[in-house]
Amino acid sequence: MLNIVLFGPPGAGKGTQSEKLIEKYQLIHLSTGDLLRSEIAQQTELGMKAKLLMDKGELVPDEVVIGMIRSKLDQNKSTNGFIFDGFPRTAAQAEALDKLLSENNTAISCMLALEVDNEELTKRLLLRGKDSGRADDQNEDIIRNRIKEYNNKTAPLKDYYTAQRKFHAINGIGSVEEIFGALCSEIASIHQVI
Ligand code: AP5
Ligand code: MG
Numbered sequence: 507m508l509n510i511v512l513f514g515p516p517g518a519g520k521g522t523q524s525e526k527l528i529e530k531y532q533l534i535h536l537s538t539g540d541l542l543r544s545e546i547a548q549q550t551e552l553g554m555k556a557k558l559l560m561d562k563g564e565l566v567p568d569e570v571v572i573g574m575i576r577s578k579l580d581q582n583k584s585t586n587g588f589i590f591d592g593f594p595r596t597a598a599q600a601e602a603l604d605k606l607l608s609e610n611n612t613a614i615s616c617m618l619a620l621e622v623d624n625e626e627l628t629k630r631l632l633l634r635g636k637d638s639g640r641a642d643d644q645n646e647d648i649i650r651n652r653i654k655e656y657n658n659k660t661a662p663l664k665d666y667y668t669a670q671r672k673f674h675a676i677n678g679i680g681s682v683e684e685i686f687g688a689l690c691s692e693i694a695s696i697h698q699v700i
Contacts, residue, residue, distance in 0.1 A: 507612045508533060508587035510693070511594070513663070514620035516652040517627040517634075518678045519685060520591045523620070526686050527589055531693070534582050537591040538571045541578075543640075561641040563651035565595055565659060572602045579606055587615070595660045600667075616696050617667040618689055620678030624653055 508531055512520045521537060528535045542560060545553030556566045571593060582588070594600040607613050622630075628649050635643030642648050667673040674696065676688050 507585070507615075508693070508697070509590070509607065509612060509615050510587070511590045511614055511617040511667070512620070513617050514678060515622065515624075515627055515656045515661075516649065517630040518620040518622045519682070520620065522682055523686060523689060524589050524591045526682075527689065527693075530690065531586060533587045533589050534578075534585050535589050535591060536575060536578050536593065538574060538593040538595075539591075541574050542566065542571075557641075561648075563642050563648040563655060565655055568596055568598045568602070571595075572599060572606075575603065576606055579610060583610070590614075594663060595656075597663065597666060600663050614667075614670075614672060616672045616674055616693070617663075618692060619664065619673065619675045620685070621675055622678040626679060627653065 510527070510533070512524055512527070514520050521540070524535045524537065527533060542553065542556045546557050546560075547553070552570065556570065559566050575590075575593060579588075590603070594603050604614065628646060631643045631649050632646065634640070635645075642652060664673055674692050676685065676692060678685060
């Protein structure tokens with residue numbers, strides 16, 4: 507299986523690139539942000555609780571997102587692989603993911619990290635906020651908080667995957683096609699060694 511963690515700060519292009527990668531490699535896209543927004547749209551109890559945190563740009567509790575990923579893995583036993591988008595975001599989530607995958611006799615193949623500076627991230631998210639309807643794109647304070655949460659809790663996962671020799675950085679600035687090309691070349695070079 508090809509199991510990719512697509513990593514990067516808010517607005518780095520994880521969702522945009524995931525759409526292209528799942529088509530090319532026939533993978534299943536697991537975005538915890540999308541799963542949570544779908545819970546909100548259905549007004550479930552989980553969704554309503556998560557919304558309070560998401561609207562402020564804070565992470566939802568680990569057990570909530572780990573539970574969502576567990577059930578998606580259980581529902582998709584026969585697939586070419588997964589793209590994890592926006593998950594894991596904490597050390598506890600990364601450890602839980604390794605455990606869940608090993609229970610299914612598989613593992614993370616690589617972490618591909620999209621690198622984009624804060625100024626560009628803020629610009630992209632404010633632009634999207636004009637018509638996305640996402641409460642967390644609406645003002646610079648919330649966007650700043652999302653980036654702060656990322657720097658404090660999520661960015662350290664670089665070390666976790668580096669220790670497993672799975673971390674690969676990709677320049678996330680440029681056209682969508684250029685970045686997709688860079689991701690595919692990286693996957694091709696990793697594939698030769700997995
Ligand atoms: P989530 O939905 O994961 O959002 P995020 O990571 O903050 O960021 P985005 O999804 O907005 O960005 P992206 O990297 O996918 O970029 P995109 O392709 O959309 O999480 C939302 C919230 O849910 C969190 O804050 C948290 O509360 C909660 N949550 C989710 N997962 C969690 C977890 N595991 N644990 C705890 N809490 C969790 O692109 C962004 C914009 O830029 C778009 O408009 C796009 O068109 C544009 N764009 C893309 N590529 C380019 C390019 N190359 N050049 C110019 N513009 C571009
Ligand atoms: Mg996204």
